[in-house]
Amino acid sequence: MSIPAFTPPILMLDLAAQHAPLRAELDAALRQCLDESAFIQGPAVAEFVQELSQYLGGPHVVPCANGTDALQLALMSLRLPQGSEVLVPAFTYVATLEAAALLGLVPVPVDVLPTTFGLDPHAVEAAITPRTGAIVAVHLFGQCADLESLRRLADHHNLALIEDNAQSLGATFTTSTGETWAAGTVGEVGTTSFFPSKNLGAMGDGGALFTHDSSRAELLRQLANHGQTRKYHHEHIGLNSRLDTLQAALLRVKLRHLEQWTAARQHIAARYDAAFAGIAGLLVPARDPRSTHVFHQYTVQLTDPTRRDVLQKHLAALGVPSVVYYPLPVHRQPAYHYLGYQAGQFPVAERLCQKVLSVPIHPTLAPEQVAFIGEAVRSFF
Incomplete structure (x- = not known):
């Protein structure tokens, strides 16, 4: 059977159509940024951080420049020795490995479940060695990896659990005891991306990290800002990784939808x-x-x-x-x-x-x- 092609064209992602009903809200957010002219660490950044934290149930939210930086910052906060192994899915976007490799860590691919595409907990357990320092769970395509099993494995082996939540912001996981966990808030650190194609996408790059540990949150803020504890005082080797005020203002609008x-x-x-x-x-x-x-x-x-x-x-x-x-x-x-x-x-x-x-x-x-x-x-x- 053949069918005629559909017109007008179907798009894989139609950001113009998504933004059209929000035009007045987006224009107002842009005008406010222009009026304030606080383009770095302006008021909209703190406001977005607070609103995203509330959406996720209250973790500390640390904004950064993009999702790959978020992964790198998450791993930096663990202070793992050079050469430590980081378990990652064999089926994922390359940034999951890239962040580890750039830090002198060893990404160790682990096979995934054939149905839901998340890390196979049995394969994870088999891959753990004395050199393993962390597990990076990727919540692929919109649903959670087996968070309960992976959290249990991480705790049992004294490993850190990092969540790469670039694709599943807003998903939740219900445990065997009936607890509901927000994706990205279960590991020592969760990360996300605001790349324009994401479910919550900026009009450019952006990212964020999540943690319930206030000390780690403070460290992440410092690492994302040149390792500064206060201006011109650098106690850590860090990155220059900030979420632009303009992007935060636009994300505040989109988060409401x-x-x-x-x-x-x-x-x-x-x-x-x-x-x-x-x-x-x-x-x-x-x-x-x-x-x-x-x-x-x-x-x-x-x-x-x-x-x-x-x-x-x-x-x-x-x-x-x-x-x-x-x-x-x-x-x-x-x-x-x-x-x-x-x-x-x-x-x-x-x-x-x-x-x-x-x-x-x-x-x-x-x-x-x-x-x-x-x-x-x-x-x-």
Whole structure:
């Protein structure tokens, strides 16, 4: 079956449409920044920090320049010896490893769960050695990794737990005892990114760290500001990593709409689930019943990996964009060949790189666009 291409074009992410209803609020925030002219550490930064902390249930929030800096600052705050091992998912964006490698730490890839893509706790436990200093859990595509198991492992082995929460801000995890944890607030440090494509995205770069430890929060603030304890007094080697006042002002506006956007993403995901139900050879995103899912991405899997690229071309011909997150597992990236891993060592991650495909999911997708994307996928099978 063939279907005509959809017009107007469907976008993987439509920031112009997302921003249009907020134009008056965004313009007012911009004008206030211009009037105050406090472009570095202006009032909007402290206000955004307070509001984001409240949204997450009260952790200390330390803003910084981007999500990669946030990961690096989180690891810097642990004061691990050079050469310490940091366990990371084999299926993730490369920044998770990059932050460790830049600090002279050793990123150690660990395989992931084939359904929810988070770290496999059994594989994590098997990878722990006397040199291990930290576990970095990545909450991929919008839902939490197995936070309860990973927190338990970290505590049992006296390791730090870092949460890379760049893709799952607003997700929660319910423990076996009924506690509800906000993603990014369970580890010694959580990190996030405000890259424009994120669920809460700036109009440029931005990031933040979360911790319940007031002493660590103060250290993170110092590390993000050249290691200063007070102006011109530098007790640590730090970074120049600040969230621009302008970005904080815009993020304050967008934070007020985040719950509404999350609900829209979840509604679209449910419609995709229904559209793709019963398609042999296609797996819809698995949900961990303990975690909510904020659907930064809607990522399907093809059981026959040889058909993934053909499906992508089929969709493109109909005007439906799609993206492979991620085409290479981290241990196969040329920059990390020095770690010495070989093809086949992380089979789940390697298979996922061949099988996954993400289709558009953003709050401004119109119902008829969602229906068209569903039919475009079904027509392939």
